Amino acid sequence: MAGNLEQLIIHLIATFKKYAGKDGDCSSLNQNELTDLAVKEFPSLCNNAKKDEILKGVMGKMDMDGDKKVTYEEFAMFFCFISIALEESLSK
Numbered sequence: 001m002a003g004n005l006e007q008l009i010i011h012l013i014a015t016f017k018k019y020a021g022k023d024g025d026c027s028s029l030n031q032n033e034l035t036d037l038a039v040k041e042f043p044s045l046c047n048n049a050k051k052d053e054i055l056k057g058v059m060g061k062m063d064m065d066g067d068k069k070v071t072y073e074e075f076a077m078f079f080c081f082i083s084i085a086l087e088e089s090l091s092k
Helices: 003-019 031-041 051-062 072-091
Strands: none
Touching: 003 031, 003 072, 031 051, 051 072
């Protein structure tokens, strides 16, 4: 039986796969797929007046190689950085 952290990682992979591939490339998220993921998985983002600006910035940070796509590796690294930032903010 998988532990909680393992289940969390499995869910992260499944979420990526759920949104990737609508353009025929299931190995990455394009801008539209990433926007769809963000809107559906982070509903509080939809209420932010700067949603489009935030999403553009997120895509820029996640797309580490500048190819206008976010691979699973880039997606996972972004969550690592978010986790570190969250831990730092909670520790203050």
